Each structure stands twice: as C-alpha cells, then as structure tokens.
Amino acid sequence: MSDPFERKIYEARLTPHRSMTPHAFYLFILIFCFGQLLFALPFFFMGAWPVAGFMGLDAVGLYLAFRVSFRAARSHETLDLTPLELVFAQIGARGQRKEWRFNPSWVRLEQTIHEEFGTERVALISRGECIEIGAFLGPDQKAELARELNRALIDARMGARFG
Known part of the structure; x- marks a missing residue:
C-alpha cells in the first residue's frame, strides 16, 4: 500500500503557448x-x-x-503537491532547473487581479520569499491555476488521508 504522505494531491506542468507547429x-x-x-x-x-x-x-x-x-517554448514549470511538501520547479529551454520547496501549511497563494484585465499575477509566498508562477500564462489560465492550486492547498492542509 502506498504511503499517504507521498500521495500527490496536485500536479501540473505549465508550458508557454505556441500556436505554430x-x-x-x-x-x-x-x-x-x-x-x-x-x-x-x-x-x-x-x-x-x-x-x-x-x-x-x-x-x-x-x-x-x-x-x-x-x-x-521548451521551457516549462512544474508544480507537485503532497500533504507534506509543495515543489515548484522552473525548467529553462536549455534544461537548467531552479527548484523551490514549501511546506503546504505555511505557503500562501497570492493572486493579483486587475478589474479590467483579470488575473495578472499568481505567486507563492513563504518566509518572506515570493515566487511568481505561470508568468507566461494568459489571465484566464492564471485564474484557473490559482483556483485549482488554492483548492489543492486546502486539501493538503487537512492532512493525509488514510484508508
């Protein structure tokens, strides 16, 4: 049986949109x-x-x-959330990787909304560190990401589910 603390509550891979194949x-x-x-x-x-x-x-x-x-366009970002940890990684076009790890109980999701243009910015904040996520996404995609991630963080704060 798998460890409930290792079970992924949320995972996402964010990629910039390119309309031309x-x-x-x-x-x-x-x-x-x-x-x-x-x-x-x-x-x-x-x-x-x-x-x-x-x-x-x-x-x-x-x-x-x-x-x-x-x-x-080969650059992307990943989000992996378990009951114990939120891992956010930015992978550049050449494969270089920057990674941040957060405790789901302490991380805060900040969303900047402009009344005319919609969601302009989504950021993770913890211990004075502010990391913007999905900067290349459009306003609607940022709003959806913020909604989904906020819901997942609430689930993670409830703790691991056994059984």
Missing part, C-alpha cells in the same frame, strides 16, 4: 522565401542585386527569430 513553421518559411524570391528576381535582373540580398537577409532574420521562439 514545427511543420507549419517550415511551410510558412518555404512560402515566405518563395515570395521573397519572386520580388527579388526583377531587382536582380535590373542590376539592383543588393536589394535581392537584403530580401534574403529578411528571410534569414525571420527564420532565426522563429528558431529562438521554438527554443524558448
């Missing part, structure tokens, strides 16, 4: 480069070849910007 990205770049080529060829044949070169730089710049965006 890698396949759509390559298709977009292909179409963009083809369009750039169509516009660059007349300039090239008129002898204004530097214009064609700069149009090629636009395509390279766009490609690099998307690659950086896709790399940043």
